[in-house]
Amino acid sequence: MANLRFLEACRRQPVDATPVWFMRQAGRYMAEYRALREEHSLLEICRTPELAAEVTLQPIRRIEVDAAILFSDLLLPLEPMGLPFDFVKGEGPQLERPIGSPADIDRLRTFEPRAALAPVLDAIKLVQRELAGRVPLIGFVGAPFTLASYAIEGGHSSNFARTKALMYGHPEAWHRLSERLAAAAAEYLVAQIEAGVDAVQIFDSWVGVLSQADYREFALPHTRRIFDAVGRRVPTIHFGTGTAVILGELREAGGDVIGVDWRIPIDVAWERIGLDRGVQGNLDPTVLLGPTERMFSQVDDILARVGGRPGHVFNLGHGILPMTPVEHVQMLAQYVHSASRRAR
Numbered sequence: 080m081a082n083l084r085f086l087e088a089c090r091r092q093p094v095d096a097t098p099v100w101f102m103r104q105a106g107r108y109m110a111e112y113r114a115l116r117e118e119h120s121l122l123e124i125c126r127t128p129e130l131a132a133e134v135t136l137q138p139i140r141r142i143e144v145d146a147a148i149l150f151s152d153l154l155l156p157l158e159p160m161g162l163p164f165d166f167v168k169g170e171g172p173q174l175e176r177p178i179g180s181p182a183d184i185d186r187l188r189t190f191e192p193r194a195a196l197a198p199v200l201d202a203i204k205l206v207q208r209e210l211a212g213r214v215p216l217i218g219f220v221g222a223p224f225t226l227a228s229y230a231i232e233g234g235h236s237s238n239f240a241r242t243k244a245l246m247y248g249h250p251e252a253w254h255r256l257s258e259r260l261a262a263a264a265a266e267y268l269v270a271q272i273e274a275g276v277d278a279v280q281i282f283d284s285w286v287g288v289l290s291q292a293d294y295r296e297f298a299l300p301h302t303r304r305i306f307d308a309v310g311r312r313v314p315t316i317h318f319g320t321g322t323a324v325i326l327g328e329l330r331e332a333g334g335d336v337i338g339v340d341w342r343i344p345i346d347v348a349w350e351r352i353g354l355d356r357g358v359q360g361n362l363d364p365t366v367l368l369g370p371t372e373r374m375f376s377q378v379d380d381i382l383a384r385v386g387g388r389p390g391h392v393f394n395l396g397h398g399i400l401p402m403t404p405v406e407h408v409q410m411l412a413q414y415v416h417s418a419s420r421r422a423r
């Protein structure tokens with residue numbers, strides 16, 4: 080591999096410059112992605128290995144990132160479980176028949192990811208052939224809580240009321256659902272590793288809506304099963320937003336590297352996580368809208384707080400926003416490299 084910075088940082092080894100990649104580094108802020116979306120739906124891209132591979136590589140050609148992330152979507156495993164969905168323009172994902180009762184959970188199907196999600200695994204092989212070791216490739220799955228929230232709400236939610244109502248009202252059904260989702264996610268992630276990804280990230284994007292006690296009771300044991308299934312095969316990243324008060328619990332669930340959002344200073348977060356793990360983050364994605372002086376000074380602040388300690392992967396606290404100027408993303412990646420090299 081020509082560029083080992085990202086994998087070294089995941090293992091908390093010293094690096095020549097801080098590695099950087101961005102959640103949603105492929106997507107609507109790029110003209111070449113928008114052009115492809117004129118011709119194909121999001122699900123078509125995800126289910127066509129050549130298209131998914133092409134979109135995965137788009138940011139690698141233009142931006143100085145130290146890792147590629149497979150272009151796919153968190154929700155793909157829901158369909159073979161018996162929860163079909165589509166992406167509706169301007170509204171995001173919509174499930175045809177969201178889970179409404181414990182009986183719906185017992186109707187869910189198990190599936191073999193090597194068959195049901197074969198196009199994703201083929202995309203991984205294509206990307207690895209094209210990358211030829213230039214940068215590592217990250218695979219991913221959704222954590223049980225975040226997947227369950229889509230399965231129950233049927234789409235995006237602001238208060239997760241249905242999700243919590245099922246969790247509190249039918250705890251045994253909640254745990255059955257979470258076990259199903261964890262088992263599916265674990266098998267799918269192992270299949271991605273067999274297909275060739277070099278690291279994996281588990282997204283628990285919305286878990287920050289839980290209290291510490293609820294996280295411990297309703298989410299932690301299920302997420303831990305996914306990390307246990309991966310074991311030490313490849314470096315693992317555990318990501319969520321709004322998690323400042325549950326960082327210790329996220330660490331307990333698993334992850335060599337814990338993702339942190341912008342609501343908490345990265346050094347405070349790292350202390351809470353423990354210095355024997357890596358940390359990923361944590362620039363506010365809206366800072367990329369400009370002015371760039373503020374973007375650069377925020378990078379300086381993050382790097383100063385990290386203070387050169389091995390184990391930092393630079394990223395945003397959440398995904399790149401569609402209205403972000405591509406030039407700002409390019410400048411940001413370059414700046415992280417040059418500023419962190421200077422500081423060494």
Ligand code: CP3
Nearest residue numbers: 102103104105106121148149150151152153171282284398
């Ligand atoms: O990061 C990357 O570059 C890899 C690609 C990626 C996508 N989805 C493509 C996508 C990844 C890692 C995901 C994960 C994902 N999907 C998450 C977890 C990450 C996060 O943002 O917290 C979630 C919650 C989903 C579910 C999902 N997919 C939603 C809620 C939406 C609609 C929101 C939106 O931004 O419109 C999607 C659609 C989606 N998935 C897009 C992309 C690039 C939007 C682009 C399009 O419509 O063309």
